[in-house]
Amino acid sequence: MEFDDKIPIYYQIKQYIYQEIIVNHLAPGDKLPAVRQLALTLTVNVNTIQRALGELINEGILESKRGRGNFVTTDVSTLTDMKHRVVEEQLALMYDRLADLQITPDEMVTYLTDYISKRKEQAQA
Known part of the structure; x- marks a missing residue:
């Protein structure tokens, strides 16, 4: 993923996840890769991933299931x-x-x- 220096990286990651959901690469109920795996894949700091995912969880787009990971909401x-x-x-x-x-x-x-x-x-x- 190529990042734009003018836009915060966590925000670009959120937009990337939105797009993955919209085009159905991530379907309702799908599990996201682990935070560390996402950080490696996107070549960003773990804290940046956690901030993006935290906002997505607060928005209700993702659901965090303790010990199991983060999942796309099933709320259509x-x-x-x-x-x-x-x-x-x-x-x-x-x-x-x-x-x-x-x-x-x-x-x-x-x-x-x-x-x-x-x-x-x-x-x-």
Whole structure:
């Protein structure tokens, strides 16, 4: 995993785990690798992993089972809310960048609709 120096690493790890859950690489009820294994895999400090996992546990995305490890919650509504929050964050970034280019909201919708159509055509080709 490549880290962006401008964003705290624990936050990037949280985003990585969100993505793994959203794309179903980590399904509800799945066990995460041990903290030390995650630290080795992502080449970060154990404390950084623990901070990211701690926040995910506080958010209800992960459940800690004493002596057994950390598991993705089986609460579908919590995972749905998380997905909506992640999508909204991405849309907010896109909106802000386009607004900086002085593109109006109506133009943004047009550009996005056109872009989606082009992507569909490319996927079908």
